[in-house]
Amino acid sequence: MKGRPLSTRAILPAAFALVVLGGWYGIVLALETPAYLLPAPHEVLAAGRAEGAALAAAAITTGSAALLGLILSAGAGFFLAVLLAASPGTHRTLYPYVLLLQTVPVVILTPILVLWLGPGLPSVTAVTFLITFFPVTSNTLEGLRSTPHSMIDLFRVYDAGRMQEMMRLRIPWALPHYLSGLRIAASLAPIGAIAGEFFAGSGGTGGGGLGYRVIVYFSRHETAALFAAGLTACGLGFAFVGAVALLARFALRHWHESAKPRD
Amino acid sequence: MAIVFKDVCKSYGSGPVVLRIPHLELSEGALTAVVGPSGCGKSTLLRLVASLSRPTRGEVRIGGNGARAEPPGRMGIVFQDATLLPWLDVRRNIELPLRLRGIAAPERREAAREQARRVGLGGVIDRHPAQLSGGMKMRVSLARALAADPAILLLDEPFGALDALTRDRLNEELSALQERGRWTAVFVTHSVTEAVFLADRILVFSPGPGEVAGDIAVDLPRPRRADLRETDAFHRLVTRVSGMVRNPHNTPDWGDDPR
Numbered sequence: 001m002k003g004r005p006l007s008t009r010a011i012l013p014a015a016f017a018l019v020v021l022g023g024w025y026g027i028v029l030a031l032e033t034p035a036y037l038l039p040a041p042h043e044v045l046a047a048g049r050a051e052g053a054a055l056a057a058a059a060i061t062t063g064s065a066a067l068l069g070l071i072l073s074a075g076a077g078f079f080l081a082v083l084l085a086a087s088p089g090t091h092r093t094l095y096p097y098v099l100l101l102q103t104v105p106v107v108i109l110t111p112i113l114v115l116w117l118g119p120g121l122p123s124v125t126a127v128t129f130l131i132t133f134f135p136v137t138s139n140t141l142e143g144l145r146s147t148p149h150s151m152i153d154l155f156r157v158y159d160a161g162r163m164q165e166m167m168r169l170r171i172p173w174a175l176p177h178y179l180s181g182l183r184i185a186a187s188l189a190p191i192g193a194i195a196g197e198f199f200a201g202s203g204g205t206g207g208g209g210l211g212y213r214v215i216v217y218f219s220r221h222e223t224a225a226l227f228a229a230g231l232t233a234c235g236l237g238f239a240f241v242g243a244v245a246l247l248a249r250f251a252l253r254h255w256h257e258s259a260k261p262r263d
Numbered sequence: 264m265a266i267v268f269k270d271v272c273k274s275y276g277s278g279p280v281v282l283r284i285p286h287l288e289l290s291e292g293a294l295t296a297v298v299g300p301s302g303c304g305k306s307t308l309l310r311l312v313a314s315l316s317r318p319t320r321g322e323v324r325i326g327g328n329g330a331r332a333e334p335p336g337r338m339g340i341v342f343q344d345a346t347l348l349p350w351l352d353v354r355r356n357i358e359l360p361l362r363l364r365g366i367a368a369p370e371r372r373e374a375a376r377e378q379a380r381r382v383g384l385g386g387v388i389d390r391h392p393a394q395l396s397g398g399m400k401m402r403v404s405l406a407r408a409l410a411a412d413p414a415i416l417l418l419d420e421p422f423g424a425l426d427a428l429t430r431d432r433l434n435e436e437l438s439a440l441q442e443r444g445r446w447t448a449v450f451v452t453h454s455v456t457e458a459v460f461l462a463d464r465i466l467v468f469s470p471g472p473g474e475v476a477g478d479i480a481v482d483l484p485r486p487r488r489a490d491l492r493e494t495d496a497f498h499r500l501v502t503r504v505s506g507m508v509r510n511p512h513n514t515p516d517w518g519d520d521p522r
Contacts, residue, residue, distance in 0.1 A: 158359070
C-alpha cells in the first residue's frame with residue numbers, strides 16, 4: 001500500500017461498495033421486500049436527509065460522551081497498567097478485580113450507573129469508560145512487561161533506579177502497545193456510548209444521542225431512519241479510529257520502518 | 264581497575280554448576296577476550312562482573328571491593344544487539360548513562376558529541392536508530408558505553424551479528440580506542456580471530472561446567488592495524504587458540520606465557 005497514490009488505493013474499496021449497493025438493490029427489487037424490513041438505499045438516503053439535523057445533533061451528543069469516556073480510559077487505563085506493572089504485589093492484588101470488572105456485563109452495570117449518576121452525559125460516559133478501559137490497560141500492561149531483558153540489564157549496569165527504569169525505559173517501550181490498545185478502545189467508544197444511551201440517553205441536554213434516536217425510530221417502525229442512524233454511528237466510529245491512528249502514526253514516526261531513508 | 268574472582272561458583276536454582284572459577288585476576292588496563300563454545304559460561308562471567316547476577320559461592324572483587332560496592336557509572340556495557348532506545352536520536356542514546364547519573368544537559372550533550380565524533384558518528388547525531396545500519400547501531404552502542412567514562416568496559420559479543428567487513432573495521436576502531444583509553448575490558452566472543460586481534464590475554468572456556476581451560480597471553484605489538492591479520496605471528500596464535508577451543512580438555516596446558 002505504501003507509496004501508492006490515494007486514487008489507486010480508493011478504487012478497490014469504492015468498487016466493493018458499488019457491488020454491495022448493486023446486491024442490495026437486487027434483493028430489494030427481486031424479493032419486493034417491504035420498506036419496514038429492508039428499505040432501498042435511496043430510501044435510506046432520503047431518511048438520512050430528512051432526519052439530518054436530528055442525527056447530527058445526536059451524533060454530537062454521543063460523540064461527546066464517547067470522547068469523554070475514551071479520554072478517561074486513555075488516562076486511567078494507562079495509570080492502572082503502570083500500577084499493575086510496578087510490582088508483582090500490585091499485580092497479584094489488583095488484576096483479578098480488573099478482570100472481574102471486565103467480565104460483569106455492561107447491560108447489568110448500566111442501570112446501576114444511571115441510579116448513581118443520573119441519566120445523561122455522566123452515566124453514558126461512565127459506561128463508555130467501562131467498555132474501553134480494559135483494552136487500554138491490558139495492552140499497556142503487556143507492553144510494560146515485554147521490555148527486553150537486555151535493555152533492563154543495560155539500565156541496571158548504569159545504576160538506574162526503579163523509577164528511572166519505569167519512566168525512561170518501560171513506559172516509552174510500551175507506547176506502541178498503549179496506542180494499539182487505544183485504537184481498539186476508540187472503535188469501542190461510540191458503541192459503548194450508544195449502548196449506554198439505551199438506558200440513560202433520554203435525559204440531559206440536547207434531545208438524546210444516537211442510542212436514543214434508535215429507540216425512537218424503532219418504536220415508529222422507521223427502518224430507513226434506523227439504517228441512517230447506523231451509518232451515522234459508523235461514521236462516528238471511523239472518525240474515532242482514524243484520529244487515534246493519526247496520533248499513533250505521529251507518535252511513532254521515528255520508530256517506524258518508514259523513518260528509514262530510501263535511496 | 265582490576266577484577267578478581269575468588270572461589271566463584273555459579274548455578275541457577277538447583278540446576279548444575281554453569282561456571283566455576285577457583286581464582287582469576289584480570290589486570291587493570293588490559294583487554295581480556297573470553298572464547299569458547301556456546302553454554303560454557305562466557306556470558307555468565309560477564310554478568311557476574313556487571314553485578315547483573317550474583318555468584319552462588321565466592322566473590323567477584325572489583326578494584327578491591329565486592330562487585331556490589333562498585334561506585335555508580337564506572338562500567339560500560341555493549342551487548343550483541345545494540346539495545347538502543349528507538350524513541351531517542353543518536354545523541355540522546357549516547358547521553359543515556361550520563362542522564363541516568365543526573366549530569367546536567369549541556370555537559371552530557373558535549374560528552375555525547377565528543378563520543379559520537381570518536382566513533383565516526385558525527386554526521387548522524389540527529390538520526391534515530393531506525394535510520395541506521397547494523398554497524399552504525401553498534402557504533403552508537405559503543406559510544407554510549409564510552410560516554411559512561413568507564414573504568415571497566417564489558418563487551419558481550421558486540422559484533423557477532425555484523426558482516427565480516429564491518430566487523431573487521433569495528434575491531435580496528437575498538438583497538439585504537441582501547442589503546443587511548445586503556446580500560447579494563449572483558450570481551451566475550453565466538454570469533455577467535457577477533458579475540459587475537461583485540462586482546463592482551465585470551466581465556467578459553469570449556470563447557471559443563473564452564474571453566475578456564477586455557478589462558479594465553481597475546482604478545483602481538485600495539486598499535487594493531489588491519490595488516491596485523493596478515494602476519495605469521497597472528498596466524499600461529501589463531502591456530503593455537505582455535506585448537507584449544509575445539510579440544511579444550513586434550514590440549515596441554517600452555518601456561519601463562521609460551522615464551
